[in-house]
Amino acid sequence: MHPMLRRLDDLAAHLATRPDVLALLGLGSAGVEHDRLDDHSDLDFFVVVDDGAKARYVDSTDWLALPCPVAYSFANDRNGRKALYADGIFVEYAVFTIDELARLPFTGARVVWQRDDAPAGLASCGPAPARPPYDTVEFHLNEALTNLYVGLHRELRGERLTATRFIQSYAVDRVIALLTLTRPGAAHRRDPFEPSRRVEQAFPPHLLPLAAMVPGYGHNRDAARATLAWLDERFTVDPVIAGAIRQLLDAG
Template sequence: MHPMLRRLDDLAAHLATRPDTVALLGLGSAGTAYDRLDAHSDLDFFLVVADGAVPRYVESLDWLAAPCPVAYSFANERHGRKVLYADGIFAEYAVFTVDELARLPFTGARVVWQRPDAPAGLAECGPPPRPATPYDTVEFHLNEALTNLYVGLHRELRGERLSASRFIQSYAVDRVLALLRLTAPDVAHRRDPFDPSRRVEQAYPPEVLPLAGMVPGYRDNRAAARVTLGWLADRFPVDPVIAAAIRGLLTAPADG
């Protein structure tokens, strides 16, 4: 058994002795997709507890340390923590009541343990949230990518290189991934509905998605913008006005 799964089983055995716990759910590579577990995986889970018990299980680590001492931890939000066990297992978890869990969007959960009288369907959930924008279309993502490049290059020319890198090598690339999702929907890989960047290298070879050129690093914003613009122009009807404006910025002298 993978050490991550064993850790969850050991936690479940301890939690079963506590009267105010309801269930333990594995998520991510500790959920239904546990065949993805490898040496670089972290341990994601939800702990479901009785009403009123959430603060106690977030603030106290005694239950968490039952299988192995906790070497480092911090509360990353009011429902959960990130922790590093003494044996090197890194975990991120959140604690909810049954009612709170029912309102959460999540996918791929696996029941590691639950009380016999726990409500049915704890690991079931509705569809993940739709993208923040209602404009989930090729036209929208294409033009968002183009304007990300445009704004980013202006930031670069002003000397705001970090901001530029986010627009050019992060925001615009996110739109590229959205375009691939819409135009190549049958790619056989496990899409993450909450983080589109996960496992894209498994889905698209470099000749389809040249990430090394699109994300070359802090000092290479212009080179990155040039690659992404070329990628977009090769595959989609890029508006000539914004394309010309971007190309002009690619050759413009920086301020100062």
């Protein structure tokens, strides 16, 4: 058994002795796709508790430290914490009541342990992640183009950090969305909450040339040229915005 799964089982064994805990759910690579676990994974989980017990499990890490001492932790959200065990296992967890869990979007959860009187279907009771309001080729294409346009203006103004975000992050997010829409078979095991996860496995470099699109802080013009060329090769790009982007690439 992978050490992280063993850690989760050890936590479950302890939480099972506490009368105010209903269940422990593994998520991400500790969820139903736990074969993805490797030495670079972190351990994501939900603790489901009775009404009135939540604060005890968010504010204190005494229960978390039972399998191994906790070397570092902080509250990263009102619902939970991030923590590093002394043996190097990094965890991110949240604590919810049944009512809170029912309103929470999540996928791929696995019941590690649940109390005998816990409701059925805990691992699938959350609603599906909301789709973007404009999840179309037209939207993502034009959003990418305008990201390049705004980013190049900020580059020319000397605002290089925000330019880098527009050109090498926001526009590339739209490129990934375009690939996801036009090559749906490549969406296997993609993260519905974070599109950049496992993108290299889904789209090889000849489909998604990330090295050219994300060359780094000092190379915004090169990145914009690469992304514009990629878009122009695969989609019908409006000549007006494309011309405006090319003017900015030639300026300065």
